[in-house]
Amino acid sequence: MRGVRKRFGATQALAGVDLAVGAGEVHALVGENGAGKSTLMKVLSGAITPDQGEMFLDGAPYRPQSPSDGRGAGVAMIYQELSLAPDLTVAENILLGVEPKRGPLVHWRELRRRAADALAQIGRSELPLDAPARRLSIAEQQLVEIARSVAIGCRALVLDEPTSALPLSDVQQLFRLIRRLREQGLAIVYISHFLEEIKEVCDRFTVLRDGQTTGEGIVASTPPETIVAMMVGREVNDLYPRTVRKPGEVLLQAVDVAGAAKPASASLELRRGEVVGVAGIVGAGRTELLRILMGLDPIRSGAIRLADVDGWRPPDARWRQGVGIVCEDRKQEGLALELSIAENITLPKLSGLAPLGLVTPGGEDRASRPLVAALAVKCTSPRQPVGALSGGNQQKVALARLLHADVDLLLLDEPTRGIDVGSKAEICRLIDGLAAGDPATGRRPRAVLIVSSYLPELLGLCDRIAVMCRGRLGRCRPVDQWDEHRIMLEATGASC
Numbered sequence: 001m002r003g004v005r006k007r008f009g010a011t012q013a014l015a016g017v018d019l020a021v022g023a024g025e026v027h028a029l030v031g032e033n034g035a036g037k038s039t040l041m042k043v044l045s046g047a048i049t050p051d052q053g054e055m056f057l058d059g060a061p062y063r064p065q066s067p068s069d070g071r072g073a074g075v076a077m078i079y080q081e082l083s084l085a086p087d088l089t090v091a092e093n094i095l096l097g098v099e100p101k102r103g104p105l106v107h108w109r110e111l112r113r114r115a116a117d118a119l120a121q122i123g124r125s126e127l128p129l130d131a132p133a134r135r136l137s138i139a140e141q142q143l144v145e146i147a148r149s150v151a152i153g154c155r156a157l158v159l160d161e162p163t164s165a166l167p168l169s170d171v172q173q174l175f176r177l178i179r180r181l182r183e184q185g186l187a188i189v190y191i192s193h194f195l196e197e198i199k200e201v202c203d204r205f206t207v208l209r210d211g212q213t214t215g216e217g218i219v220a221s222t223p224p225e226t227i228v229a230m231m232v233g234r235e236v237n238d239l240y241p242r243t244v245r246k247p248g249e250v251l252l253q254a255v256d257v258a259g260a261a262k263p264a265s266a267s268l269e270l271r272r273g274e275v276v277g278v279a280g281i282v283g284a285g286r287t288e289l290l291r292i293l294m295g296l297d298p299i300r301s302g303a304i305r306l307a308d309v310d311g312w313r314p315p316d317a318r319w320r321q322g323v324g325i326v327c328e329d330r331k332q333e334g335l336a337l338e339l340s341i342a343e344n345i346t347l348p349k350l351s352g353l354a355p356l357g358l359v360t361p362g363g364e365d366r367a368s369r370p371l372v373a374a375l376a377v378k379c380t381s382p383r384q385p386v387g388a389l390s391g392g393n394q395q396k397v398a399l400a401r402l403l404h405a406d407v408d409l410l411l412l413d414e415p416t417r418g419i420d421v422g423s424k425a426e427i428c429r430l431i432d433g434l435a436a437g438d439p440a441t442g443r444r445p446r447a448v449l450i451v452s453s454y455l456p457e458l459l460g461l462c463d464r465i466a467v468m469c470r471g472r473l474g475r476c477r478p479v480d481q482w483d484e485h486r487i488m489l490e491a492t493g494a495s496c
Contacts, residue, residue, distance in 0.1 A: 004053030006039055013039045014050070015211040021156070021187045026178060028198040028219060029191050031208035031231050032422045034378065034390035037191055040208070041158050044189075045077040046070035057156070068097075076149030080161040082141050086134035091115035093133050094148045118151035119143075121184075122177055139170035146177065157181065158189040163197060175201050193421065194454075195224045207231055228421050239425050240460025243436040247463070248272035251409050251447045254293065257302035262288040264471035265302070272408065273445035275435045276476060277458035280468035280491045286451040287328055289473065290411045293449075294318050294325045306409070319348050324402035326395070328413040328451075334398050337387030341379055342368040344386050344397050348405040371400040376426060392423030399430060410434065412450040416457060428461055435463075455484045467491050 006014040014036050021027040031037050042048040044055070046064030055062040057073055064070040070077075084093050091112050092099075100110040112129055119125050124143050133141060142162060149157055159178075163171045178201055182188060190202055198205060198219060205222070207215040207230040215230035252270040257263065262285030270276050278286050291297040292312070293304065299312040306313075306321055313321065327334040335344055342364035346353060353363030361383070368382045375396040379389060386397055395415060402410055412431070416424045437445030452458050458465055459479060466476035467490040474490055 001040070001044065001055050002053060004040065004043055004055070005051045006043065006048060007051055013211050014043070014053075016053070016213075017208065017211065018213050019189075019206055021189060023155075023185045023187050024182055025204065026182050026188045026190055026202045028202040028205035029189050029208070030193075030195075030198065030205055030227060032390075032392065034393070035208040035231070036211040037208055038160070039211075041077060041160065041189065041191070044070070044156075044158065045075055071097075071152050074153050074155035075158075076152065076154040076156070077158040078142070078145045078149065078160065078162065082138070082145055084133040084141055084144060087132055089130050089132060090119075090127055090136070090144055091129040093144050094118050094151050096148070098152055114151060115147070118147040121150050122147055123180060124177075137170075139173065142174070143177070146181075150181075154186065156187045156189070158191070160191045161193070162190075163192065163194070171197075193419065193424070195227060195421075198227075199224070231421055239421070239428060240457070241429050241432045242461075243432055245273050245275075245436050245445070245463060247274045248445060251307055252293070252449070253303075253305040254289075255303045257289070257292060257304060258300045259285075259288050259292050259297055260300055262471040263292075263468065263473060266468070266473035268449075268466065268473060268476060270409070270447050270449055272447050273435055273437065274463040275431060275448040275450060275461055277462035277465040277479075278449065278451045278468055278473070279453075279455065279458055279465055279487050282453065284468040284491065285471040285473075286468050287413055289468070290325060290413050290449070290451060294323060294411055296325075319405060319407075322406070322408040323411065324348065324405050324407035324409070325411040326398045326402065326413060326415055328417070330391075330394055330398055335386050335394060338385060340364075340383045341372060341377065341386055341389075341397055342382035345371055345382075345400045345404050348401060367404060368400070371403055374403075375400050375430065392419035392427075395419055395423070395427065399427065408444075408446055410446060410448045412448060414452055415450065416452070416454065424457075428457070431461060455487055458487075459484070 001017065001019040004014050004017045017036065017040055029037050039048060043050045046067045046069045062073060064073060085096060094115040095111050100107040100114065115129055119127055122143065127140060127143065133144060162174060178188060192198055202219045205217060205219050205227065206213060207227065209231060248271055250269055250271050254266055254268045257266045266289050280286050288297060292299050295312060295314045295318045304312055306323060309321060331337060345368040346364045350359050353367055354360045365382045372379065372382055377393050377396045379393065386394055416427055431448055434446040435448050437443050450461065459482060462479050464476045464478055465482050467474045467487055469491055
């Protein structure tokens with residue numbers, strides 16, 4: 001790809017990007033949210049037509065007019081949100097759109113044979129051809145998408161944040177498959193915000209910033225700090241700041257809390273002025289614990305005390321108590337994507353926006369503008385729809401909502417998942433500042449309970465950490481008693 005440009009109205013999404021990927025190479029495409037990575041890959045796949053620039057595939061000019069053109073040329077893209085037909089079988093999904101025909105009818109025996117061959121090529125022949133896709137795990141669905149790419153004769157494969165929803169064991173299986181496809185001669189573009197993944201699986205890298213190529217190189221010989229500096233345009237020296245924190249009164253006590261299915265048992269104490277982390281593998285029950293504390297899910301047994309209120313309460317009561325949550329799935333649960341930034345921020349606290357109890361756009365804008373500025377949300381105005389923002393800026397809006405509601409206790413479920421290094425650093429600084437408070441301005445310290453699958457984040461941000469294994473929350477211990485190895489031992493059951 002040479003000199004690729006694309007403008008959407010006044011926004012210059014791509015400003016002359018160059019990208020070259022060789023056969024048998026895994027190439028990392030990195031950059032902050034909004035840097036142009038997705039737009040560039042949509043140009044490659046044929047989903048977007050560039051304004052300028054040229055592309056070549058195996059040395060021949062390549063000008064796809066649609067995604068089907070791209071797939072026909074051997075370019076396959078697997079998005080972070082998988083695109084399987086959930087009620088079709090594995091075999092039907094693998095050959096969807098390219099079904100072999102016998103006259104006007106689908107040649108079912110040949111379809112099954114080709115699907116089985118595609119699974120064999122990726123080393124996963126054990127996947128059941130006749131199972132509906134909805135019955136598969138996320139990792140298995142991802143394998144079906146990769147098999148679909150192989151079935152169409154893929155030569156260039158794009159993987160967009162492929163590990164964002166995978167547990168550690170499935171991540172390693174995916175890496176083994178990527179290496180297998182590299183040995184088969186595929187050109188693979190790997191998009192990820194996790195630099196340790198890029199170090200493990202990628203050969204070279206290209207960095208985008210503000211729609212331009214700002215750097216490239218060999219992964220093995222480039223320090224992560226250099227790549228980050230290329231991404232954000234500055235040095236990021238302290239990703240996990242830790243100012244002086246002084247734990248105060250107890251805001252939350254949970255004793256043997258159990259939900260309908262998970263958690264099986266969770267006991268926890270959280271004080272004002274501290275950050276407590278909950279680690280564990282996907283499905284251990286961490287999200288369910290936060291949902292119970294917020295009143296989103298019912299409690300089966302146990303006791304909860306928030307400030308001076310005993311017992312389970314519904315979400316509206318929790319908001320009034322000074323509790324707020326940022327959900328793991330910000331698109332489905334965390335934000336109203338079609339509403340504006342201002343509307344999303346002010347939703348939990350509409351009082352005081354205008355006289356006589358009225359809610360007006362002007363009142364929403366006045367309340368949200370200081371928070372948009374404080375959190376450096378990149379937008380045209382508070383009236384911009386949240387769905388038009390990048391992932392990192394959407395997450396900042398979700399956090400701004402908690403600040404507008406002036407909550408004392410923040411429940412954060414995977415608050416930095418799927419966002420770039422620069423936005424991650426800003427959010428981590430915000431969390432640290434909320435826990436520490438500011439005596440000079442009279443800003444009181446808050447309490448933060450954070451669930452994260454990214455262990456360096458927990459170890460860098462938290463004062464104490466507890467690990468959940470098979471629905472049971474272990475003892476909360478000071479962060480200096482943990483390291484990644486010990487957390488994983490407890491999370492995987494070695495010490496459960």
